[in-house]
Amino acid sequence: MKSLKEYNIQFVGLKLGKHHFDYQIDKKFFEHFEYDDFNDVNVKVDLFLEKKTTLLELQFKVTGNANVNCDTSNEPYDQEIEGEFNLVVKFGDEYNDENEDILIVPHGEYEINVAHYIYELIILSMPVKRIHPGIEDGTLQSEILERLEELSPKGSEEKEQTEEIDPRWNTLKKLLTDK
Known part of the structure; x- marks a missing residue:
């Protein structure tokens, strides 16, 4: 330098x-x-x-x-x-x-x-x-951002909601609401 x-x-x-x-x-x-x-x-x-x-x-x-x-x-x-x-x-x-x-x-x-x-x-x-x-x-429009959006993992929230809930948990949830 x-x-x-x-x-x-x-x-x-x-x-x-x-x-x-x-x-x-x-x-x-x-x-x-x-x-x-x-x-x-x-x-x-x-x-x-x-x-x-x-x-x-x-x-x-x-x-x-x-x-x-x-x-x-x-x-x-x-x-x-x-x-x-x-x-x-x-x-x-x-x-x-x-x-x-x-x-x-x-x-x-x-x-x-x-x-x-x-x-x-x-x-x-x-x-x-x-x-x-x-x-x-959210105002920037870019090819890179569009590609990142395409490749981002999707459906993880939907997947959690559609999964069958174990009936034992439902019984436990009733305990919280039966006060």
């Missing part, structure tokens, strides 16, 4: 207090990570950085949409993306990112790259199963 220099934040030159950075993410951003599940991406990232004397607090907020293919019908649709993530950057003897909420950087560092955190936040903000809204409300 090539380094994404525009996502480097040089915190040494910043004054104590709050700072705002914003980024517009598109499909080219995900090409750096070799991630190709999105057909198209339009996501806005707001990064709020609060510089304190001994640490940095970063708050990421993402909003936008990604054009993805439905897991059921393979039809493309726009999936809304919203997410938040907080990160604390502390200073220590060596680099350590084992904890997902805390990043420890060596004392001599003067910048951090936030591209990977943005990438992870967008990916994790996507639903696990991507369902086209037309499937949920």
